[in-house]
Amino acid sequence: MTTTTSGAAFAGHARPATASASALRPRLGGVTAERIFIGRSFVHSVRDVESMLMAVMLPVMLMLMFTWIFGNAIDPSGGYVDYVVPGIILLCAGFGASSTAVSVSRDMTTGVIDRFRTMPLRSGAVLTGHVVASLARNLVATAVVICVGLLVGFRPSATPLDWVGAFAIIALYILAITYLFAAIGLAAQTPEAASGYGFILLFLPYVSSAFVPVSTMPDWLQPIAENQPITPVIETIRALLTDAPLGQEAWWAVGWCVAIIAGAALWGAWLFRRKAGRR
Structure with missing residues (x-):
């Protein structure tokens, strides 16, 4: 009788013990996990000064090269800098976002994700941290590139509302390409x-209207340049900064960016669940 009572008592305490064990690992609520990983990515960005400098210096060097070396040959009137700055802005965004691919891959291959798997957090928080930190970092780099462009002769005629629209399109593009690189x-x-796969994407701005009008390209290349995502984004930014009519390019730019974000987010979520074993 005593044994039965003890066994019942032991069995009675077994379930509360299990429940209390699971209670020790409550799932983080709200956006706590996202905030933690955004802070983690910002700390890594601050420490990786070389990558930040390269993401700014390479586009600036290209802008100076195209403006001072090739500019007079392409446009003898001296107005080539106004044409090329929107393309350099997107090139800067691409260089900055490419480091996200390396950071995410490093997390996946160094074992840190295995540690995150034991924590009560959403798996998407890891990618969100990388993406948000990259977005902020690239917006700062973009502002630096625009300031350098102003110093070398870039003279936009945009209204304050046009500037807001231009930065909105730039931010949307950076978000799209960052998700893709992640x-x-x-x-x-x-x-x-x-790094190698991401480097291939950095060539897309060269096959667009970033540096020369599409009409000057070979006939077989023009359809490719006109119908790839970069061209409508560049034309939209260029129209906003020069206070020109937007036309249909703005809708195509937004549509391409939204499609890239949706596709990259779904692809990234599937890859993360498959590789990290998280939902």
Whole structure:
């Protein structure tokens, strides 16, 4: 009888013990996890000064090269800087966002994600931290590039509302390409491979209206340049900064960016669940 009572008592305490064990790991509510990983990514960005400098210096050097070396040959009137700055802005965004692929791949290959798997947090918080920190970092780099453009002769005729619209399109594009680079980082097997895959995307602005009008390209290349995502984004930014009519390019720019964000987010979520075993 005593044994039965003790067994019942032991069995009675077994379930509360399990419940209390699970209670020790409550799931983080609200956006606590996202805030933690955004802060983590910001700290890494501050420490990685070299990557930040390269993300700014390379586009600035290209702008100076195209303006001072090739500018007079392309446009003898001296107005080429007004044409090329929107393309350099997107090039800057691409260079800055490409480091996201390497950072995400490093997280996936160094074992830190295995530690995160034991924590009561949403898996998407890890990617959100990388994306938000990259967005903020690239907006700062974009502002620096625009300031350098003003110093070398860039003279936009945009109204304050046009500037707001231009920065909104730039931010949307940076968000789109950052999500895409984050997904590439998840797909790559090593950080080196992620860097290589991302480098391929950095060539897209060259096959667009970033540096020369599409009409000056070979006939077989013009449809590719006209119908790729970068061209409508550049034309929209260029129209806003020069106070020109937007036309249909703005809708195409927004549509391309939203489609890239949606596709990259879904691809990234699937890759993260498959590789990290999280929901």
